[in-house]
Amino acid sequence: MSNYVHVKLAPTNWLGLAFLSGFTVMLGTALFVCAMIVMHPTAKVASNDNLPLPNYSQIIPYRAFENEATALPRVNSAALNEIKQQQCIPCRQPQVRYPSQVYYPSPVVNPVVVTPSQPVSPIATPSQPTPVNVPGARAVPVTQKCVIALFLDNSPRAKQLEQWFTTDPQLVALRRNVSFEVYTPDNALYRTRYASIVPVHQFPVVLFMHSDGAHIHAAGSNVIPSTPAELYSDLQVGYEKSKSVRSATIPADGAVIRTKTYSFDETIHPSMQLQIQDPRCPDGICPTDDPWRPGDNVRDLFNSAKDAKNVVLWAGAAEIVTYVLVGLVAVLALLVAVVLVMKLGK
Amino acid sequence: MFRFICLLLLVTVGCEIPTNVYPLPAPVAEYPVCNLPQPMRQQNWSGKLGQGSCVYASLINHVRWLNMPEFAELIRRTRGDGEYAARLMAWLDSQGIGYEFTERGDPRFLDQCAYERKGCILWWKPYHCCTFEGWVKDAEGRQYAAVLDNNYINAFEYIPREQFVRLWAGYGGFALSIKNDPAIPLPYRSYEER
Numbered sequence: 001m002s003n004y005v006h007v008k009l010a011p012t013n014w015l016g017l018a019f020l021s022g023f024t025v026m027l028g029t030a031l032f033v034c035a036m037i038v039m040h041p042t043a044k045v046a047s048n049d050n051l052p053l054p055n056y057s058q059i060i061p062y063r064a065f066e067n068e069a070t071a072l073p074r075v076n077s078a079a080l081n082e083i084k085q086q087q088c089i090p091c092r093q094p095q096v097r098y099p100s101q102v103y104y105p106s107p108v109v110n111p112v113v114v115t116p117s118q119p120v121s122p123i124a125t126p127s128q129p130t131p132v133n134v135p136g137a138r139a140v141p142v143t144q145k146c147v148i149a150l151f152l153d154n155s156p157r158a159k160q161l162e163q164w165f166t167t168d169p170q171l172v173a174l175r176r177n178v179s180f181e182v183y184t185p186d187n188a189l190y191r192t193r194y195a196s197i198v199p200v201h202q203f204p205v206v207l208f209m210h211s212d213g214a215h216i217h218a219a220g221s222n223v224i225p226s227t228p229a230e231l232y233s234d235l236q237v238g239y240e241k242s243k244s245v246r247s248a249t250i251p252a253d254g255a256v257i258r259t260k261t262y263s264f265d266e267t268i269h270p271s272m273q274l275q276i277q278d279p280r281c282p283d284g285i286c287p288t289d290d291p292w293r294p295g296d297n298v299r300d301l302f303n304s305a306k307d308a309k310n311v312v313l314w315a316g317a318a319e320i321v322t323y324v325l326v327g328l329v330a331v332l333a334l335l336v337a338v339v340l341v342m343k344l345g346k
Numbered sequence: 347m348f349r350f351i352c353l354l355l356l357v358t359v360g361c362e363i364p365t366n367v368y369p370l371p372a373p374v375a376e377y378p379v380c381n382l383p384q385p386m387r388q389q390n391w392s393g394k395l396g397q398g399s400c401v402y403a404s405l406i407n408h409v410r411w412l413n414m415p416e417f418a419e420l421i422r423r424t425r426g427d428g429e430y431a432a433r434l435m436a437w438l439d440s441q442g443i444g445y446e447f448t449e450r451g452d453p454r455f456l457d458q459c460a461y462e463r464k465g466c467i468l469w470w471k472p473y474h475c476c477t478f479e480g481w482v483k484d485a486e487g488r489q490y491a492a493v494l495d496n497n498y499i500n501a502f503e504y505i506p507r508e509q510f511v512r513l514w515a516g517y518g519g520f521a522l523s524i525k526n527d528p529a530i531p532l533p534y535r536s537y538e539e540r
Contacts, residue, residue, distance in 0.1 A: 080519060083397075083430050188386055189383075189413055211531065214372060215533050242537060
């Protein structure tokens with residue numbers, strides 16, 4: 001007696017086999033989707049190419065106010081149209097103290113003589129302003145669109161970076177929705193305000209931040225990516241993390257969100273001093289602190305970027321492993337179905 | 347074999363070593379919001395006619411904050427003496443410079459200028475023009491207007507809001523703001539990952 005089983009399937013068996021295979025694949029796909037939802041709850045960025053930035057158009061232009069009936073102070077029309085030419089050069093510095101009364105020597109303003117048909121109130125001569133010290137002064141909070149600042153020197157990389165924001169569609173669209181500034185080493189504002197934060201030897205630098213100065217993403221010369229698409233992706237990731245940090249409730253351990261990511265900010269010190277050379281990444285490409293996991297090489301194989309940076313992908317290494325293993329489950333389920341059909345056919 | 351595969355699935359599926367993101371404390375915000383550095387403040391000067399050039403000195407302070415150094419240099423080189431609103435706006439039109447203005451003493455215009463961190467120039471004090479640099483609040487929440495007088499560029503002057511709005515109307519109620527993005531705020535690191 002032979003130990004081998006010869007299987008001969010009728011056409012109906014083939015149909016059943018095809019049906020079972022299709023059902024198994026669908027079941028495997030459903031399991032795969034559920035597994036992704038359950039195991040990877042980290043919010044993904046919307047597939048929309050545009051960053052979900054605050055809607056700047058919500059700021060109502062001043063012109064819209066002009067048609068509204070408002071109780072505004074009565075304007076001194078004579079003062080409106082007179083020539084402003086106050087001259088006290090050099091001027092005596094007023095002695096300002098709290099509370100203060102400051103005397104400003106000024107010419108006598110002749111009141112406007114009006115002969116109306118009805119009595120009108122004369123325009124009052126304005127009293128002198130009283131500057132005061134403001135104890136505990138702090139800025140009135142402003143909420144406004146985000147800011148992108150480029151700090152550029154004459155290097156080719158700087159020119160390339162500036163060109164990206166004029167040619168790359170995604171970066172151009174982003175630029176339209178933010179406040180965009182460029183600073184060079186000889187710019188007076190840079191020298192007086194930002195030189196201690198972003199030193200010249202870090203140039204070129206791209207700085208993405210909120211309107212209050214909170215950084216979203218900062219990249220110095222050696223960590224600016226090689227393509228505009230990667231830069232846009234970095235800005236996108238930084239924005240999502242920053243948004244989560246600003247809006248989340250901080251748990252006991254202080255961590256706001258947990259995400260597998262690679263941060264370009266590792267080279268940025270708390271004082272925002274960007275360093276060119278980090279002992280861990282002399283070539284400018286810094287390793288992640290995450291240990292090796294199965295599938296890391298798999299991602300490198302699929303990653304078409306020429307540099308070896310562990311750029312954030314929406315499918316991380318562990319996620320790819322998960323995808324592959326769930327796929328194996330589906331294949332196993334199919335094999336089981338085949339075996340069952342064979343037994344049924346027997 | 348099947349058992350081994352199941353075991354492999356259980357121990358490897360969903361494995362990740364997460365990176366935590368921690369917020370960092372924010373520094374005290376600078377004030378006023380249009381905090382033009384002192385070395386960049388333009389002092390008033392006498393023009394060719396012997397008149398004070400307060401309007402153009404205020405405008406220079408304003409556009410320097412808007413990171414328009416070339417335009418500021420142009421103003422300093424080519425303009426001077428007294429000025430009034432209509433002629434100023436005509437000159438800005440000739441230079442192709444966009445601006446917004448009010449002649450009604452509307453405080454919402456100042457609110458918008460402060461909101462956008464741009465500031466503006468305005469008629470302030472008799473026969474004089476200064477630069478509005480934003481609103482500042484004290485410990486009790488009262489608002490003060492921060493004003494840079496080009497005759498006293500060493501310090502900002504703070505005037506209570508209600509008094510400021512009332513007096514501003516008396517001085518003509520004119521304010522003008524150039525359309526351009528302001529200097530970026532002082533950046534700070536807001537979160538870290540470890």
